[in-house]
Amino acid sequence: ELKVEQNPLFLSMQEGKNYTIYCNYSTTSDRLYWYRQDPGKSLESLFVLLSNGAVKQEGRLMASLDTKARLSTLHITAAVHDLSATYFCAVDPPPGSSNYKLTFGKGTLLTVNP
Amino acid sequence: DVKVTQSSRYLVKRTGEKVFLECVQDMDHENMFWYRQDPGLGLRLIYFSYDVKMKEKGDIPEGYSVSREKKERFSLILESASTNQTSMYLCASSFFSQLYNEKLFFGSGTQLSVL
Numbered sequence: 001e002l003k004v005e006q007n008p009l010f011l012s013m014q015e016g017k018n019y020t021i022y023c024n025y026s027t028t029s030d031r032l033y034w035y036r037q038d039p040g041k042s043l044e045s046l047f048v049l050l051s052n053g054a055v056k057q058e059g060r061l062m063a064s065l066d067t068k069a070r071l072s073t074l075h076i077t078a079a080v081h082d083l084s085a086t087y088f089c090a091v092d093p094p095p096g097s098s099n100y101k102l103t104f105g106k107g108t109l110l111t112v113n114p
Numbered sequence: 115d116v117k118v119t120q121s122s123r124y125l126v127k128r129t130g131e132k133v134f135l136e137c138v139q140d141m142d143h144e145n146m147f148w149y150r151q152d153p154g155l156g157l158r159l160i161y162f163s164y165d166v167k168m169k170e171k172g173d174i175p176e177g178y179s180v181s182r183e184k185k186e187r188f189s190l191i192l193e194s195a196s197t198n199q200t201s202m203y204l205c206a207s208s209f210f211s212q213l214y215n216e217k218l219f220f221g222s223g224t225q226l227s228v229l
Contacts, residue, residue, distance in 0.1 A: 033217060042204060042220040043157075088156065101172060102218070106156035 006105035023072040023089035031092040118221040133192040137205030144210035146188035150201040195228045
């Protein structure tokens, strides 16, 4: 059974600082997704990482994937208040699996303080 | 823009009532999903559908059923609502891919309270 662990689950940081959220998963997978959820809102896709070594960047967020280590990171550079949200990673089932079920991590609640 | 519309933002029901949650997408997506989101538990898949009249159980299907009579509409049914079904319900849709999941587009959610 695929398990996805995010850490930290809660992150309070100051504006202007850098930090990294980690997403580990337990079995082989080739695809990983990052989603953002603003308070009271639904989830919005941020990044789709398609292969080992993939790196995607948008604004102050950069995501990377290491399929050998079964690890993805979401790096925040010079945080601003607008980045306050809950961030979820989600992982595809193993290659060759017959199901289509994404497995989500529990989410990281990020609060950026002035 | 892809739009996934859930019929109610907030819903309050009584224990034992039959509850229908409706979801409509306008992008001709093959796949549709129902998740519930609870604090500390993240998102858990209830049911999904990859075609009209097709459905597959997710991780927590007990107490729920679904209906997909048309491609754009996916309904979640609570046959007899219970208090432990109080939760945020999220509908999502995506294109079908033979090998992988495609990214999900989520609706705005329905916060259901069962009293």
